[in-house]
Amino acid sequence: MDPVVEVVALFLGFIGWIMVGVALAHPYWKVASDDGNVITTSTIYENLWMSCASDSTGVSDCREFPSLLALNGYIQASRALMIASMVLGTFGLVGSLVGIKCSRSWGENYVLKGRIAGTAGVLFILQGLCTMVSVSWYAFNITQDFFDPFYPGTKYEIGEGLYIGWCSSVLAIAGGVCLSCSCKAGTKEKYPLRYHDRGIVYSGAAPSRSAAASTYERNAYV
Numbered sequence: 001m002d003p004v005v006e007v008v009a010l011f012l013g014f015i016g017w018i019m020v021g022v023a024l025a026h027p028y029w030k031v032a033s034d035d036g037n038v039i040t041t042s043t044i045y046e047n048l049w050m051s052c053a054s055d056s057t058g059v060s061d062c063r064e065f066p067s068l069l070a071l072n073g074y075i076q077a078s079r080a081l082m083i084a085s086m087v088l089g090t091f092g093l094v095g096s097l098v099g100i101k102c103s104r105s106w107g108e109n110y111v112l113k114g115r116i117a118g119t120a121g122v123l124f125i126l127q128g129l130c131t132m133v134s135v136s137w138y139a140f141n142i143t144q145d146f147f148d149p150f151y152p153g154t155k156y157e158i159g160e161g162l163y164i165g166w167c168s169s170v171l172a173i174a175g176g177v178c179l180s181c182s183c184k185a186g187t188k189e190k191y192p193l194r195y196h197d198r199g200i201v202y203s204g205a206a207p208s209r210s211a212a213a214s215t216y217e218r219n220a221y222v
Contacts, residue, residue: 002101002182003100003101003102005178005179005181005182006096006100006101006102006117006178006179006182007100007102008175008178009096009121009124009174009175009176009178009179009182010093010096010097010100010175010179011175012171012172012174012175012178013089013092013093013096013120013124013127013171013172013175013176013179014093014175015171016089016124016127016128016131016168016169016170016171016172016175017086017089017090017092017093017127017168017172019164019165019167019168019171020082020085020086020089020127020131020165020168020172021086022164022168023082023131023135023161023162023164023165023168024048024082024083024086025047026047026159026160026161026164027045027047027050027052027062027161028045028047028159028160028161029045029046029047029048029138029159029161029162030045030046030138030142030156030157030158030159030162031043031044031045031156031157031158031159032044032045032154032155032156032157033157042054042055042056044154044156045159046156047159047161048075048078048079048082049064049065050062050063050064050065051063051065072141074137074138074141075138077134077137078134078135078137078138081130081131081133081134081137082130082131082134082165084130085127085128085130085131085134085172086127088123088124088126088127088130089123089124089127089172091120091123092120092121092123092124092127092176093120094120095116095117095119095120095123096117096120096121096124096179098113098116098117099113099114099115099116099117099118099119099120100113100117101113101114101117117179117182118179118180120176120179121175121176121177121178121179121180121181122176122180123176124172124173124175124176124179125172125173125176125177125180126176127169127172127176128168128169128170128171128172128173128176129169129173131165131166131168131169131172132165132166132169132173134165135161135162135165135166135169136166138162139158139162142156142157142158143158
């Protein structure tokens with residue numbers, strides 16, 4: 001296990017986990033602007049939890065989605081994936097803090113610590129994949145409605161929250177891969193016996209039965 005690579009992987013996973021929380025609460029997942037009229041609403045934006053509108057004076061009015069079952073399927077799936085990403089990242093952070101080589105947990109049992117750190121790396125990778133699927137699925141629906149000439153509703157554009165989610169997924173996957181690769185060798189470490197702990201090898205012909213018996217009798221009566 002390389003301690004430097006493990007620390008870098010832990011740092012990447014931690015930054016990715018923080019950015020997941022920022023993306024989850026970010027209000028701008030999709031944005032629609034109307035600059036042609038000063039009196040009416042100029043900007044409409046939504047995220048996974050609410051829909052907001054702001055006018056030219058900067059006053060915003062937000063409304064939470066009234067019912068979970070009334071939402072589109074991709075919004076419900078994106079919520080579930082982002083929450084799962086937060087949970088996986090939390091367990092990944094705990095596992096990486098316990099399993100890295102420079103940690104004092106589990107003493108010098110580097111094989112067990114390597115396995116724990118490798119598991120944490122897999123959790124970071126799953127975190128990144130959940131985030132990637134969530135934001136990509138959400139962005140796909142935005143672009144699909146935007147380029148549909150027959151779509152009657154408001155056409156949105158991709159917001160800042162999705163870009164933060166993409167960056168988070170890349171960092172989490174990179175940290176998970178580095179952590180898993182650096183700890184792979186730790187699970188296969190072998191500790192050879194010292195020279196004086198090994199058995200002594202004798203060369204030459206084995207003694208005959210009579211010689212062995214006479215030696216035993218001589219030793220027994222000495």
